[in-house]
Amino acid sequence: MSIDSSWVANELTAIDALGHVPQEKGKRLETLVTTIFSLVSGLQYEGTNLLNFYRTEEIDLLYWNDRERDGVHFLDCPLIIECKSSKTPLSGRDLRYFATTLRDKGRSSGVLVALAGVAGDEEAVTAGFYHMTVALIEGVTVLVVTRDDLLALKSGADLVTLLKRRLLSVVKSQVLQAAAASS
Template identity: 30%
Template sequence: MFDSATFAMHIDSVDDAETNHDKGKSLERLSSYLFNCIDGIEVRETNINGPAEEVDLLLWNAKTSEVFQPWDNLISVECKNWSRPAGAHLIDSFAAKIRLKHLTTGVFIAANGVTGDFVNGNDQNRGAVYRLHEHLTRDGIRIVVVRMDDLRDIYEIKEFIELVKDRYCKIYMHRVF
């Protein structure tokens, strides 16, 4: 059950983290809290270290929530609590993890978003936004991007669900935010 005071505590923990380790762990805990509050979604594993990859969160999707019905039963979540936007190489790495497991959907939670501006016609640097589009059109991999600014605007779990639904739909229009 979503509790706004607990959620605010998690947001503060992310904002107050100082070391790289604490930054990463606090964002993972915040993400775990949010996903565990959604009916039919359960965080099954955290920090899975495989031989070729690491997965921050692995979700079980029972497909009881309408928004998550078209998604895979397993959903990978990548958390990046960096002071700068995440680059294209991180999107490529995350897409490779999804593809390796024969999945099609993932959530990329990047505190400061991702690089690139494909939506506004400025694709000169071919940043992460461009790569999101490429992975969708080439491999059918759908990656939803969530920023800390998005999360700071949430006061009820239904707002997070609407955010995810909005981002999922916008992938098909080549928009990330």
């Protein structure tokens, strides 16, 4: 099944039009992301806005991952997805919080949909990119999906390819930074 890029663009415009109504923006983004991720082979939607027992943490989206070969077999089961609709890049602190949430739930990987991307410089590994590298050192992989990524998707297979590229990028970045530091 294909993804209608004009529908995605319209949904993102509608999210932006909600301005300073975070709950509505978040709900609409979660619906968009649910629709897209449900096109990935082996992923089954399990719930939205799931609170932990103590009501101190919330999981935006939860998917069962059958880890099918043509799906996201390289990511956790269950798979946790966090959605951020902010117009500004996500801070390193927010990225670190998501990585900690994954670790606290016994997950080694998760997806962070941050429409405006992550604060910092990917090449210099600053801000959010630094926290992605630290999380990886601690055994947690955070893969970021942006607005531009969502707009470019044509199918569930495209999303799988994107997530593979992001995983490779995070690992390569850490290796290159470690090599530069030891020089």
